[in-house]
Amino acid sequence: MDQALIYAGHSVPGRVREHNEDALLCCPQLKLWAIADGMGGHQCGEVASALALQTLQSACAEGLELVEAVHAANRAILSVARADEQRGMGTTLVAVRFEGAAFSIAWVGDSRAYRVSAGHIERLSHDHSWVQTMIDAGQMSVEAARSHPQRNVILQCLGRDDQPLQVGLQQGVLGEHELLLLCSDGLTGELDDAQIQQLCSNAQTLDQLVEQLLAQANELGGKDNISCIVLGRAATVPSVEAKPQGLLSRLFTSRKP
Numbered sequence: 001m002d003q004a005l006i007y008a009g010h011s012v013p014g015r016v017r018e019h020n021e022d023a024l025l026c027c028p029q030l031k032l033w034a035i036a037d038g039m040g041g042h043q044c045g046e047v048a049s050a051l052a053l054q055t056l057q058s059a060c061a062e063g064l065e066l067v068e069a070v071h072a073a074n075r076a077i078l079s080v081a082r083a084d085e086q087r088g089m090g091t092t093l094v095a096v097r098f099e100g101a102a103f104s105i106a107w108v109g110d111s112r113a114y115r116v117s118a119g120h121i122e123r124l125s126h127d128h129s130w131v132q133t134m135i136d137a138g139q140m141s142v143e144a145a146r147s148h149p150q151r152n153v154i155l156q157c158l159g160r161d162d163q164p165l166q167v168g169l170q171q172g173v174l175g176e177h178e179l180l181l182l183c184s185d186g187l188t189g190e191l192d193d194a195q196i197q198q199l200c201s202n203a204q205t206l207d208q209l210v211e212q213l214l215a216q217a218n219e220l221g222g223k224d225n226i227s228c229i230v231l232g233r234a235a236t237v238p239s240v241e242a243k244p245q246g247l248l249s250r251l252f253t254s255r256k257p
Contacts, residue, residue: 009229015222021045034095090159128156186224
């Protein structure tokens, strides 16, 4: 019998931005979770990210595969942008859908997905960004990319009509003592992979982990909106007499689908 999926997620504006253009989707009924990071100014980013997730959920509910649902979200944003003459409207997207412990992850842009276990973190998505192309070509280090002036230049997003949309896809199986993390670049712009892994190892619950990830990113600058969703496979909640263990050793939380 498959263990239930458990999750927690939250989004904050950060310390610099007045508006939060990120949006979260947590739909355990469809076993679907997603984050969209909107852009465009004048609240267009908020509209784009919300519309992307609404369309994604509806498309999946209608039976579309995850990548097809992302394309449907792109068409919805393009339609609104053209009708309202808001051609700068767009959003990144990272989404995961589960079937049992097996998952499919789709993404566009630089919102990311990670698999985290004790002592290890694996990035499952691959940024559609200018600095990532430089890293892939061997012309820039990961460390240099984190502070490069063009680190926020993305090459793909929902809402662009000047090129075909490319949707990344990754599939896998989530282990019993692993976490899946979805996040916007407001988190990864402040925390590197090692810092994320350390926080995952030390947290006691998913809710606590989300709180600590957002708080640490804010403490280190909070220059962008910050969003994350963490998912795991449910284990028995320890009794009050049990010695506390790290989240990756004993997954438990108060929130279950």
